[in-house]
Structures are given as C-alpha cells and as structure tokens.
Amino acid sequence: MTISLGNERSWQRALASSLERSGLAGRGGGGFPASIKLALASAHGSGGTVVVNGMEGEPASDKDKVLLTQAPHLVLDGAQFLAAMCRSSQIVVCIPVGRDGVAASVNHAISERLRHRHSMVDEMIARPPDRFIAGEESALVNWIDNGQALPVFRPDKGTPLRIGRRPALVHNTETLAHVALIARHGADRFLARGMVDDPGTCLVTISGAVNQPGVVEVDRGTPLWEIAMCSSPLNSPQALLAGGYGGAWVAPKHFSTPYASQQLRAIGATAGVGVIVALGPSACGIAETARITRYLAQQSAGQCGPCVFGLPAIADDMARLAHGRVDPGLPARLQRRLNEVSGRGACRHPDGAIGLVRSCLQVFAQDVAAHTRGEPCVHARKPTTMRFPRPITL
Amino acid sequence: MTMRITIDPVSCDAFGYCAEILPEVITLDEWGYPIVDQRPLPPRLLELAKRAVRDCPRRAISLVRDSRAL
C-alpha cells in the first residue's frame, strides 16, 4: 500500500488530515463525516473492531455487491488504514446469509492477503441474517456482540458503538474504498470531483424502466437525469426515485437537481444511498409506493411501537389509496400518522418510509386526487417494476 | 439548566403512566405509545417528570440535560 505523505511525519497523521480535508461523508445512507467517526472511535481505546458493512439491505442497490466482487482489496485496504489509525485489532466483513458469491470473493481476497502477508490486522467474514434492518449500524454491532440483529437506542451519538468493551467503527464498503483511494492519491484528487459541499464521486445503482440497469460511478452533484441517462431510460419516466426505498420521489421538473445532499434536501428529497429507480409512464407511482411501504413495514425490527404499528397502518392506507378505495377519513388519518410516527423509533427506518410516502403524495398529487375520488389509474393493478426480495402483495 | 424528557422506544411497552402523570407534555398515540412535546420542559413540571421516571414499569423514560441551543 502506498500513501502520499504530504508534509506530515507519520502516515497516520497524513491520512487523518487527508480524510478531514477531503470531507468524505459516509456512503451508506447516513452521510456522516468519516473523519469525525474515526476520531470518535480512536478516542475510546484500542483493540476495537472495524466493521465493513457489506449488508446492502436496500433492494434497489447493488453497489456494495459490485465493489466486493470486483474490488475487494480496495475495500479491505480502506479498512486496514482505519484499523491502523484507531489501533483496532480486527476487521469484520459482514455479508448477509445467502450472498455466497460475494462472500466467496471476499474470502478469496482475504486468503490472497494472508498468503502475501499483506494485511496488518486480522480480517474475517461474518454472515448476519439477510434482513433490511440488520445493516443498520447499531444493529450490525449488536449482532456481532450479542447475536441480535436489532438496532439499539442511541440518544447520545457522542459515545461510540461497542463490541464487548472495545469501540467498533462501522463503515459502508464504498466509504472504505474511498478511504483507500484518498490514502493512495491524497485528498486533492477526491476534492477535484464532485461539489464543494459534497465532494468526490459515488456509486449509483440505476434500475427500473431503463435499458441497461447497473452501477455507475459519477461525481457527486451530477444532475439526476444525467445519471439516469447512463442506463438509457426506456421512455420519459414519470418520476425518479432517488436515495433508495427510504429516499424520495423526484418529479420531472426537478430532474436537473444535482445528486448531492443539500440540493436534494431542498426539493424535499434525500441523497440516501446511491440509488435511482426510473418509474416508467405505464406504472402507478402510488401503487409502487404502497408496495415499498409494505415491504419496509415488514422489515421493521419489531422493537418500537410507533414503527411496529405505525408503518403497517400507513401501508394499509397506501394500499387503499392505490386501489382507489378511499374512505373519507383516510387523507387526514394518513397525514396525522405520517407526522406522529416520524422520529419516534430507535433508528431511522420509519423516517425513511415516511419520507417516501410524503414525497409520493407530493409528486403524484394529481394521481392521488384521482385515486381519492375513486378513479384509480389502470396501471395500479399491473405487476410491480420495483425489485423486492420476496413478492409484495398490495 | 433545563431538562428534557427522553423515551427509549425499545424498552417502552405502552403502559401509559407517563402520560397520566404528565399530560401537559406527553400524549399517547392511537396505539398507546408516548409522544413527547419537544419544547423545553417547564421547571414547574420537573417534580412530576421525576415521578414519571420513577413510575415507568420499564424504566423507558428518563430526564436528560437539554443540550440544544436555547
């Protein structure tokens, strides 16, 4: 591994200042600055663990699978750098049960590194259950520590996650790949791409009504439509889903919005995980949102009342809306529940679902009005164009 | 230093005692789970808030320093 030292004496300090200067933010959906996360873990003792979050529970995302099968060494190098900087004693790569191809690839890479004595810190693979919520940071650490893939209530984000008594540093695979690249080429190359307040590149999975679905690497801040064009959309999409199933719909008038945190927030959307799903003209945005909401409700960890009862209730109302069987109390009831459920879970799972539903009601407002009048569109009954691990019935 | 009510949603089992003791600040949603008013806790309600903390069968509710800027 080569590192550009710059003016620093030790490579650890060089890398720490590079990370800070680069402004690298987590690519797993949280967008939290990597340098701050690292400082937090380093400050709480040595002998901890670096966790490579390869769970990718988001059904519309493939980037982590791609990274781990095509560039596992880059990800592992990134983990090694962070492990050395916070004096961790092990790296755990988490890949869900069932993704044996990905696990085999990582296993092969680790074996290679062992053979060539390439790694400073022990690397191992763990196989958590294949559930959406198991990829949540605190749930993943909880699973490694106690065998329970359930998020933990963390009112104080200032204390790090722990495995046993030692700190755990969890990062998405793509974030770690960026760490390795910043270590090798310095922060300047990272900063040369992207935007000032959201620098670098990111991987975006494009799917839906497109000819060539796949994963592309783009500068942060590339307009949504330009990213979608990489996959040759079939026709003019009605809308683009950005940020994942916990993200938000974007209307055609906003297709030129840059794919960056602040800009997407300004239009009521979110950058989330690098995902764009194109909704074709002969699909129903409300029905698809209803299906996604049902999926997210099923994927609840089952710990917090507002999520366990709120999400299925919201999913029920969305299903009614999709079918055009709307009772007079539904609109007010739905709004009330959207307001009441958000922010009251131990993790942000329900908030993602609520953000998606809110964006649906806004972007597809005309369809919502028609469905509410009892005139659902003909597309509502069609099979889904979204990807789900198991069929979702409305 | 104002205090703030925090509820651990994982431990909370919807007994609803907190809403009975402190209805000015805590209301229950349709499934019995507490919704906490996010405004700073008025000092006159502090004693009742402490009682709510003590009486919660799951110890889900706690008082923390309000670290948000005033």
Place this chain on the structure above:
Amino acid sequence: MSSTTFWYITRASGIVTLILLTVTMVLGLITTSRSRARGWPGFAQQELHRRISMLSMVFLAIHVVTSVLDTYVHIGWLAIVVPFASPYGRFWVALGAVALDLMVAVFVSSILRSHMKPGTWRGIHWLAYGCWPIALAHTFGLGTDSGEHWVIALGALCVLFVGIALLWRLFATARQFSPRPPVDAHIPPSNRLVSTPVGRGIPRDR
C-alpha cells in the same frame, strides 16, 4: 412485654403480612400494559402495588422480631434469614425464612433497579412468584391458628384471588400490542464470527 403478648403480636402480624402479600401479588398480576381499573389511573395501581409491598415488609419485620423475642419457644435471630437454623418447628420456620429471603431480594433489587440491567431486575422480581406460596405454606404449616375456621377461610380467599388474577394475567391480557422482534433476528454466538482459513473456501453459513 410478656411472652404471651409477643406470641399474639407474632400471630396477628403474620396474618396481616399474608393478607398484604396477597394484595401485592394480585395488584402485581393485574398491572399490565393494557389494564386500567375504572376511574383509576394506571400509575396509581403501580404505586399501590409498591406501597402495599412496603407495608407488608413492615409487618413482616414485626412478625419475625416478635417471634424471636418470644422466649416461649427458641427460634434465634439467625433463623430469620437462614433456613433450618431454628430448633423449633424446623421445616415450617425454614419456609418462612426462605420467603423472607425472597422478599428481601425483590425489595433490594427494586431499590437498586437503576444500577442493574432490566433483565436482571425482572428475573429477581419473578422470585416473588415463589415467595407467596411459600409464605402461605409457612402460615398453615406452622401457624397456631391454622385450625381456626376463619383462618382457613382467609387462606382460601387468598388462594382464590391470586388464582383468579393469575388466570386473568395468563389468558385475558391483550398480547397483540406488544412488539416482538422477528425470530430470525437472533443467531446463537457459536455461528457468528468465523475466521477465514487459507484455502478452505467460504465459512459454513448458519
């Protein structure tokens, strides 16, 4: 005080302790997430349960102290907490000591509740389920008055109320409002972390 006075106080406070324990048990059983007595706020039920249990501790203290101070039969201070340390009525006094030990454990754990894990507190609190029947057995095995009709009737009523409360708790309470994590969220520790040996392929999945 004469021995007889102590004896009367011991018996009376014993009966009162049993009654208070029964009420505590019933209140504990019916205080669930969804239960509300008409007109009573839920937190009041909870507070009543706590205060009556504390009151029963007071009467229990009177009961054991007077039983030792009563020199007619020799029990000894140690026998209050150590089973089988009493020369008099060994077995039944031992039951009393066991019941007292359990009660003290529950009481102390509740005082130190904020310093232990929730699971630990609940586990200790479950000892209370053992405490009440042992106290009942102690009453009828040892009690001088246990042949009296009114005492038998009282015992029967205690059993009846606790029995009804227990059945209610087991079958009538609404369980559907309790969130439960999905079953596959838990995987036993032995299958979790697997080191990657060179050349042996991927680790075996769960």
